[in-house]
Amino acid sequence: MNFAFSEEQDQLRDAVRKFLEAKSPETEVRRLMETTEGYDPAVWSQMANELGLQSLHIPEAYGGQGFSWVELGIVLEEQGRALLCAPYFSTVVLAANAILNAGTEDQKAALLPGIASGETIATLAFTEPNGKWDASGITLEATPSGDGATLSGTKMFVLDGHIANLVVVAARAAGTSGTDGISFYTVDGDAAGLTRTALATMDQTRKQAKLEFNGVQGQLLGTAGAGWDALSKTLDQASVGLCNEMVGGSQYVLDESVQYAKDRVQFGRPIGSFQAIKHKCADMLLETESAKSAAYYAAWAAAEDNDELPVVASLAKAYCSDAYFHSAAENIQIHGGIGFTWEHDAHLYFKRAKSSEILFGDATYHRELLAQRIGI
């Protein structure tokens, strides 16, 4: 048993942190979050060309480097710490894994090298205006046509959907329900009949779009009607990835709170000497460290692709969601008035914590899912 990162993995973390400190400082986060596109194409290219981040966990056979989910988790953790504004989660975590899970050899060989090289920005469109994170929420209809299907319906909350060149869409065959009849299709971002609308997001650092499909021709990805297993797995993996991203943010707000508690003097002493503040920080540490344990373990389960993954994914998503939001909220309280200002970065993490908590289902959703998965 060994629950520690290797020296190489620590080096990867250092390299990514240095890169993001240089390329994604708070000023850049603030600049990009106010744009519609929400990312800097030059930094996106450097991420691919200098660090190889987009290709990290994609198998070598498809133009990637073949690292595991543990390495991907490290990169996501650093991105969460830096609040990187980029379509990385949508492209590398959601779309690439949906393709890996569902696609045929030929499809993987055709689609993944573009993602690995950073040329393709991709996303997964599965949620709809009903806001459900499970199979029942998928109502967008696929009518067989040629090698694929004609797609009609609306996808909502699609991460980076307005800028993606490649959209992986989860759709349903007419007359099916539940987990039956679900298939994946791929659609180009500029496909005929597809209307994309950027949405105003509460968390401005993570962009979303509404995608309206009016008879859009989609290419079938994988096997028709057998998409649910691949989608369920993709969502578990995405939850694990998000947990790793969240613990990066949670550690950042803890560090900020502790530093402020040491520096800020009231009643003639640093506020961190008061137990009311000290104990908040202690609880934040406990929850952040525990969230890391869960997120790292989950990344390992994803890397091993073992039977534990569904349970561990829900477990981690429930724990990390609560832990990050609690830390981000306490960070505002510890900072007092300054923590409530637009100028301070506490609200950026607070909003990211909330959007991450909700994405792929909140803690309540995942506790219920876990209860089902462990047979309660």
Add this chain to the structure above:
Amino acid sequence: MDFRDTPDEAAFRDEVRTWLTEHFVGEFRELAGRGDPSDEDNYDLRIAWERVLGADRWVGMSWPVEYGGRALDFSQQVIFNEEYARADAPPRASFFGEGLFSPTLLAYGREDQKRRFLPKIQSVEEMWCQGYSEPNAGSDLSNVSTRAELDGDEWVVNGQKVWTTMAHRAQWCFAVVRTDPESVGHKGLSYLLIPMDQPGIEVRPLKQMTGTAEFNEVFFDDARTAKENVVGDVGEGWKVAMATLGFERGTAFLSQQLAFQNEVAALIDVARENGASTNATIRQELADSYIGVQVMKFNGMRMLTDLVKKGVIGPSSSIGKLYWSNWHRTLGERAMHVLGADATLIAGDPGKDYALDEFHRIFMVSRSETIYAGASEIQRNIIGERVLGLPREPR
């Protein structure tokens, strides 16, 4: 990062599992799944079981071979404890001697002390109790006022200890006493070993909210112990005592989550049987308790890896203590939710005894767990000051 056993670990696990299968049998099975180290039920049977463990050196398994141990490393200790919990074998009455005193003695004791005391701990012939807390020294432990003065070749001890678990069963007490009458606070304290069977010591049971009396008050009235029965230097007792607290908060509890997992599983079974598991709120609570114990396991594995690398357990052991005690207290409360109306009834005969089933025991005993070995508030201070480097409260 790899959570599988190495081939050596797997072989050791097999050895432990085989031993338990062969020895945790017959009447000992009555002890399966029993309470905590201070559980008074079946005391003689528990001691008999622990002597079986000791005879094969599973008591003191981490000690160096020269003291009768197996020199097992941390990973092996955890594997043993995992298998021990999997077999549903009972928590150990000899915990205070083996788990708290022996690591302290190995770290700070003299050779002759190790030779004198370790074999009797391993053979479960001598039981120990911990004489730390006093009426005016609880969270502020350095405020102890029990005094020891030298009278020729003996220390003469006067004062009072309280919350002394198992004092009525113990042959020896490791105690923090003031050996410099002029001193205050951390200075002038010594770590003294005192034999319990003597006229100068009176043990009075303290009946707890559970209805049983595992805690005691211990009164020292000219109690005596030999001059050489000091661990570490005279006046250096605080340092030695703190090491024990580190063991109490750290390694000793590394494997505790395994017993907790069994408790969660048992509670889920009850909820399925009585229908509570169909209630959405109860489902949330059960899932949350399950998550909590799994995260405790992951935390333990990270701490263990750290321990193997660095060899010492730092103040981060406070995180573990704070975590598990709060988690367990919540589990106890949730067990009452699951039991519903049945939670208002206990085992035992009306008008006779106040006997608790396992879930009521958890519900009540867990109230002590957020207090002993450093209350949760003290743990948060330690985390704040020693892990996060926040300034101390002005005193």
